[in-house]
Amino acid sequence: MMTGVRLLSMLAISLIIASIPVNGYAHEPSGQHETTHDTREAAMQAQHERMENFRSAAQTLCDAIIRNDSRMTMEGTEQLRKSLEGHEKDVPHKNRQHAKEFHALYVELGKRTEKMKAAIRSNDLSKAAASYGQVLAVCAACHKKFRD
Numbered sequence: 001m002m003t004g005v006r007l008l009s010m011l012a013i014s015l016i017i018a019s020i021p022v023n024g025y026a027h028e029p030s031g032q033h034e035t036t037h038d039t040r041e042a043a044m045q046a047q048h049e050r051m052e053n054f055r056s057a058a059q060t061l062c063d064a065i066i067r068n069d070s071r072m073t074m075e076g077t078e079q080l081r082k083s084l085e086g087h088e089k090d091v092p093h094k095n096r097q098h099a100k101e102f103h104a105l106y107v108e109l110g111k112r113t114e115k116m117k118a119a120i121r122s123n124d125l126s127k128a129a130a131s132y133g134q135v136l137a138v139c140a141a142c143h144k145k146f147r148d
């Protein structure tokens, strides 16, 4: 009699255990949501890398001007120019409604970089130094309005 009760309760317990779902809670289905999320992540990553390249170019340029090294200044200018490629996909972090102005600042950055290049080509490093300030002014203007 005792063994029968024990057997029954053991059976009941194993049935309860077996009914607990192995995976716990169901996960959110991954689909469209994830794809757009990934695309946005990739664009943000590209923008972030662009900024790192800008920073590295600006540092090269600063060093180059201090050392009066025109070849290095040329390298920095080229690095800065190349870092601008693909900026059309970037998005402001704030003031998003002013996206036109945001992209215009990238264009302006390109123009000022060309001016700086011209100054270096004409072997005028003090003019290049002044142009460098003009380049940094664009970085600062964009950060002030569009970076959070």
Ligand code: HEC
Pocket: 044, 047, 048, 049, 051, 052, 054, 055, 058, 091, 092, 093, 102, 103, 105, 106, 109, 135, 136, 138, 139, 140, 142, 143, 146, 147, 148
């Ligand atoms: C058209 C707008 C724009 C211009 C021009 C711009 N930036 Fe930025 N920058 C941003 C935004 C937006 C962020 C914040 C988002 C990010 O890091 O991707 C940022 C962030 C940064 C960061 C921080 C990255 C980090 O680690 O958080 C650095 C460094 C930087 N910029 C350097 C520069 C330099 C140097 C220049 C100029 C040569 C420049 N930026 C020009 C918009 C701009």
